[in-house]
Every structure is written in structure tokens, then in C-alpha cells.
Amino acid sequence: MNIGHNVIALTIPLGPSEVHPVLLKDEDGLTLIDTGMFDQYDALIQAVKDAGEAPSDIKRIILTHQDTDHIGNLPALARELPDAGLFTHPGDLPVINGSQPMLKMTPERIAQLPEARQEEFQQFLEQLKQLKDITELHDGDHFPWGGGLEIIHTPGHTPGHICLYLPEQELLLAADELRVVDGNLAGPWDAATPDMPLALSSLLKLKDLPIRSVLCYHGGLYEGSPQTLIKSLTEAL
Ligand SMILES: [Zn+2]
Structure with a gap:
């Protein structure tokens, strides 16, 4: 697609x-x-x-x-x-x-x-x-691939987990940092995330990014901003 x-x-x-x-x-x-x-x-x-x-x-x-x-x-x-x-x-x-x-x-x-x-x-x-x-690949690295992308290190799900941000399209490739479950955006899956507090604090790195859509490895495309979810998941941090 x-x-x-x-x-x-x-x-x-x-x-x-x-x-x-x-x-x-x-x-x-x-x-x-x-x-x-x-x-x-x-x-x-x-x-x-x-x-x-x-x-x-x-x-x-x-x-x-x-x-x-x-x-x-x-x-x-x-x-x-x-x-x-x-x-x-x-x-x-x-x-x-x-x-x-x-x-x-x-x-x-x-x-x-x-x-x-x-x-x-x-x-x-x-x-x-x-x-x-x-x-x-390191946090903050930029590459020209796919029209330009930025590496965001989001540890917690694993120590080296990364998301990729494509600013031109305001698209986040979230890998396993976010999921789509029954059409709704969700945080990392706790059963497969050994350091959940770290995974949640990694979400804070995404909170100031303009994001129009999120592609999750599990669950596919979410057409919308993740910021409301990120806010609620990181409120208690
Ligand atoms: Zn996975």
C-alpha cells in the first residue's frame, strides 16, 4: 500500500x-x-x-x-x-x-x-x-532516503529500538513503539516490552514532532496524530 x-x-x-x-x-x-x-x-x-x-x-x-x-x-x-x-x-x-x-x-x-x-x-x-x-544508526541522524528521514532512538521495547520520522510527510514509522489495535493507536505491548517505563519515556521524544500519520509494524497505518495518546501515556512520568 x-x-x-x-x-x-x-x-x-x-x-x-x-x-x-x-x-x-x-x-x-x-x-x-x-x-x-x-x-x-x-x-x-x-x-x-x-x-x-x-x-x-x-x-x-x-x-x-x-x-x-x-x-x-x-x-x-x-x-x-x-x-x-x-x-x-x-x-x-x-x-x-x-x-x-x-x-x-x-x-x-x-x-x-x-x-x-x-x-x-x-x-x-x-x-x-x-x-x-x-x-x-544514532539518535538524530538524518538520511536522504525516501525523501529524507530522521532516526529517533526509542529504547525500552529493546535497548536499540528506533523509530523513523519522515518530516516532509509528517509520517512516523513507529516500529513497535506504537501499535494499532482494533483501529485505535496504542502504546508498546507490555508483554513484549521488558522495560516499559523506559519505552514510555521514549515516547516523550516524539511529543513535539508534527505527525500526521503513524505506520506501526503491528497494526498498520493510523491516519491521525499520536499526540493525545502520547500525552495520556506519559502524564504520570
Ligand atoms: Zn515486533
């Missing part, structure tokens, strides 16, 4: 729900933001093609954070697109390149998965170790 000038929201089914990686478009090719779960590679590639774009035009991949449903197809994409640049915040980089264990999919949790899934997961973790160097 085209959600603005240079911005395409992809839709990939995930269990009973769906997730929304994003393609940014400009004369320098495509920037993919997040990649879906690791057994969804074909669905991701199909979604790019359905959007009328060529997967081979992906020039760089930004990971908003370390969770498996965001980085799952990174190893496969990096193999298919060896020239694509990889980018993430240093807070999650050591997990994404496989040098530290995941925050949520701990060895104990992996051991609780069905056996076949455990194997898949271990393979995935091994593949992360083979990724080429990942470039660090």
Missing part, C-alpha cells in the same frame, strides 16, 4: 495477524525497513513484487530492533543482496550480528519451542553470525 510520497507499506501474514515492513523509494533505489519472521522470505519477496518493485533494487536494509519478527529474513536477504547496506542502532547491533544472545528469545525460551522449530531457530542464529558488517 502506498502511504505517501516514496513510502510503501508491505503486508506479510504472521500467525493470525500480519506485519508491515516498509519500502522507501528514491532515485538511489529502495530502502527496506524490517524483514518479517524467518520463515517468511517468499512472502516478503512476493510483497515487494506485488508493490510493483524489484527486490534487486533494495540498496539497504534498516532494522528497527532485534526481535525475530523484524530481523527474521535478514540473513536470507543479505545472501541474495550482498551489496545491500545493513543498518541498525548500536543498542541492538551485537544481538543482530549474533555476538550476543537475544533479549527475548533466550536459550531457555528457544528450548521450549517444538523440536523442529528449535533447529530452525539455531540455524537462524548461526546465520546472523555470518552477516557482513552492520552500520550504526
Whole structure:
């Protein structure tokens, strides 16, 4: 779905729900933001093609954070697109390149998965170790991709979680800092957010931004301002 000038929201089914990686478009090719779960590679590639774009035009991949449903197809994409640049915040980089264990999919949790899934997961973790160097993104960084964007570090859901702000369109790519639930905008999901107080205080970084619409990885597009919600969630801080 085209959600603005240079911005395409992809839709990939995930269990009973769906997730929304994003393609940014400009004369320098495509920037993919997040990649879906690791057994969804074909669905991701199909979604790019359905959007009328060529997967081979992906020039760089930004990971908003370390969770498996965001980085799952990174190893496969990096193999298919060896020239694509990889980018993430240093807070999650050591997990994404496989040098530290995941925050949520701990060895104990992996051991609780069905056996076949455990194997898949271990393979995935091994593949992360083979990724080429990942470039660090920092709070306040600006890039020209998709007509111009700013990185906003919003830790709490994970230490290195980022949102991306596109000022030209007053669009926030919220990743997992905000969600759309039954058509309503909501804060981070507490069950998947180990440091909720930090995630809520990260919302304060968004409160002075002019935002006309919010794309959430879980729940999709919310056409409206998040400021009323942010105010109510951060009142007690
Ligand atoms: Zn997520």
C-alpha cells in the first residue's frame, strides 16, 4: 500500500495477524525497513513484487530492533543482496550480528519451542553470525532516503529500538513503539516490552514532532496524530 510520497507499506501474514515492513523509494533505489519472521522470505519477496518493485533494487536494509519478527529474513536477504547496506542502532547491533544472545528469545525460551522449530531457530542464529558488517544508526541522524528521514532512538521495547520520522510527510514509522489495535493507536505491548517505563519515556521524544500519520509494524497505518495518546501515556512520568 502506498502511504505517501516514496513510502510503501508491505503486508506479510504472521500467525493470525500480519506485519508491515516498509519500502522507501528514491532515485538511489529502495530502502527496506524490517524483514518479517524467518520463515517468511517468499512472502516478503512476493510483497515487494506485488508493490510493483524489484527486490534487486533494495540498496539497504534498516532494522528497527532485534526481535525475530523484524530481523527474521535478514540473513536470507543479505545472501541474495550482498551489496545491500545493513543498518541498525548500536543498542541492538551485537544481538543482530549474533555476538550476543537475544533479549527475548533466550536459550531457555528457544528450548521450549517444538523440536523442529528449535533447529530452525539455531540455524537462524548461526546465520546472523555470518552477516557482513552492520552500520550504526544514532539518535538524530538524518538520511536522504525516501525523501529524507530522521532516526529517533526509542529504547525500552529493546535497548536499540528506533523509530523513523519522515518530516516532509509528517509520517512516523513507529516500529513497535506504537501499535494499532482494533483501529485505535496504542502504546508498546507490555508483554513484549521488558522495560516499559523506559519505552514510555521514549515516547516523550516524539511529543513535539508534527505527525500526521503513524505506520506501526503491528497494526498498520493510523491516519491521525499520536499526540493525545502520547500525552495520556506519559502524564504520570
Ligand atoms: Zn515486533
